[in-house]
Each structure stands twice: as C-alpha cells, then as structure tokens.
Amino acid sequence: xxxxxxxxxxxxxxxxxxxxxxxxxxxxxxxxxxxxxxxxxxxxxxxxxxxxxxxxxxxxxxxxxx
Numbered sequence: 001x002x003x004x005x006x007x008x009x010x011x012x013x014x015x016x017x018x019x020x021x022x023x024x025x026x027x028x029x030x031x032x033x034x035x036x037x038x039x040x041x042x043x044x045x046x047x048x049x050x051x052x053x054x055x056x057x058x059x060x061x062x063x064x065x066x
Contacts, residue, residue, distance in 0.1 A: 001053040012051065019046040021057065032061050 001012050005025060016024075018034055018041055034041045035058045041049050051057065 003051055003054065004056045006057070006059055015050050015052065017047050018049045018051065018057075021051055022046070022059065025059075027059060030061060032059050034059050 001015065003010050003012060005021070010025075012021075018036070022028060022032065022034070034046070036049065036051070037056050
C-alpha cells in the first residue's frame with residue numbers, strides 16, 4: 001500500500017497506525033503535529049488512527065526563531 005509522507009511516496013507492507021508510522025520514520029520521541037488528509041490528528045489518537053492506502057500524511061515539528 002502506498003501513502004504520501006510529507007509529500008514523498010512511501011510503500012507500507014501492512015496497514016499501521018500513526019504511532020508506528022512515526023516510530024518507523026525517525027519521529028519517535030520528537031514533538032510533532034500530524035495531519036492525515038488535511039485533518040489534524042491529536043496525539044491521543046495516534047494508536048487508534050490506522051493509515052489507509054493513498055492517505056496523505058504531513059508531519060511537522062515546531063521551529064525556533066522568528
């Protein structure tokens with residue numbers, strides 16, 4: 001199954017949740033915000049939100065400075 005992660009194609013072997021997707025792609029332990037198909041996913045819902053084929057996932061980290 002293929003998804004877009006931050007605009008780049010990513011092939012997944014099986015359906016996974018947002019928490020696992022973040023861990024597998026180097027975001028574990030980092031403060032990030034996640035949107036799936038343009039809708040914000042609260043951190044409490046990461047384990048319950050299953051990634052589907054063709055989903056568009058955006059992961060953004062806060063930036064310092066101004």
